[in-house]
Amino acid sequence: MIETNRRRPAQRIRRLVLASILAAGMWAPVTAQDAAPDYQAIVAAPDRSDADRQTDQRRNPARMLAFTGVKPGMKVLDMEANAGYSTELLARVVGGSGVVYAQDSAEMIERIVKDKFELRAQKPAMKNVLHVIRNFDDPIAPDAAGLDLITFFFAYHDTTYMAVDRAEMNRKLFAALKPGGLLVIADHSARAGDGTAVGKTLHRIEESALRQEIEAAGFKLTDEGNFLRHPEDPRDAPVFKPQVPVDEFVLKYQKPL
Numbered sequence: 001m002i003e004t005n006r007r008r009p010a011q012r013i014r015r016l017v018l019a020s021i022l023a024a025g026m027w028a029p030v031t032a033q034d035a036a037p038d039y040q041a042i043v044a045a046p047d048r049s050d051a052d053r054q055t056d057q058r059r060n061p062a063r064m065l066a067f068t069g070v071k072p073g074m075k076v077l078d079m080e081a082n083a084g085y086s087t088e089l090l091a092r093v094v095g096g097s098g099v100v101y102a103q104d105s106a107e108m109i110e111r112i113v114k115d116k117f118e119l120r121a122q123k124p125a126m127k128n129v130l131h132v133i134r135n136f137d138d139p140i141a142p143d144a145a146g147l148d149l150i151t152f153f154f155a156y157h158d159t160t161y162m163a164v165d166r167a168e169m170n171r172k173l174f175a176a177l178k179p180g181g182l183l184v185i186a187d188h189s190a191r192a193g194d195g196t197a198v199g200k201t202l203h204r205i206e207e208s209a210l211r212q213e214i215e216a217a218g219f220k221l222t223d224e225g226n227f228l229r230h231p232e233d234p235r236d237a238p239v240f241k242p243q244v245p246v247d248e249f250v251l252k253y254q255k256p257l
Contacts, residue, residue: 036066036069036071037065037070037071039061040062042062042065042089043056043061045092045125047125048088055085058246059228060227060228061089064225065090067227068090068149068182068252069182070090070093070149071093071094072094072097073094073095073098074094075094075098075146075149076094076098076099076147076149076150076151077100077101077103077147077149077151077173078101078103078151079103079153079156080105080136080158081117081131082108083113083116083117084116084120084121084129086153087102087129091125091129092125095128096127096128098128099130100129101141102130102131102132104117105134105135117131118131135164136166136169137168138169139169139172139173140173140175144176146176147176147177147181148177148178148182149183149184150173150182150183150184151184152184153185154188156187156205156210157187157196157203157204158199159199160199160200161199166213167217170213170214170219178255179255179256179257182254183214183252183254183255184251184252185210185214186225186248186249187204187210187249188204189204189205189246189247189248189249190205190206191206191234192208195209196209202237202238203240204235207249210251211251214251219254220255221251223251224249224251224252228248230244230245230248231247232244232245233245233247
């Protein structure tokens with residue numbers, strides 16, 4: 001009984017502190033929308049294709065989705081969507097209350113994408129996706145301002161050998177994000193000193209060169225993902241038929257508040 005009485009003042013203090021926090025609007029309970037999605041369950045969805053599951057083996061999609069922080073209701077731009085592998089995963093996360101703009105240039109569609117994206121677009125999981133055919137250096141649809149997230153997966157190197165004003169592209173990506181919005185970039189790593197010179201031959205880019213270009217637009221690096229790193233890769237061969245797993249970097253940038 002004595003021990004119980006001794007605890008009561010501390011309990012009253014905790015209740016008073018909690019009441020003060022709630023009154024000041026400093027705390028709110030975590031809602032379902034605020035909680036992190038179950039990315040593993042999204043990747044394991046039974047209606048995903050066998051081809052996508054093969055790609056999963058080298059792309060580690062659950063870790064990538066978690067790294068981006070994508071959540072239901074978000075407004076997302078997926079740069080160079082290509083056949084839509086990442087676009088579909090993002091669309092499954094943001095759900096019907098969100099939207100994913102899938103950007104491709106007309107040149108990439110003619111040369112590589114063909115009808116691959118349109119075939120995927122017929123899937124129910126893609127109902128909240130808008131395919132945006134725009135040049136890389138003018139990639140933002142008129143209604144796509146105030147984005148929460150932009151992803152640029154394994155494609156930035158393509159812009160180094162195309163007629164793209166990358167500085168202008170990066171400025172427009174920066175402008176399209178809301179304050180605090182995120183840009184997540186992943187690409188195949190080139191050797192130190194290769195810069196942007198091996199984009200077409202090896203489909204790689206030197207990480208420091210990419211960082212310099214992105215940061216020149218005003219983005220601030222907030223995190224690095226090492227889950228696709230392969231230090232055994234000599235980074236001197238094309239990425240399509242590697243002798244060892246390809247070393248890939250993943251960077252998270254933020255538009256300052």
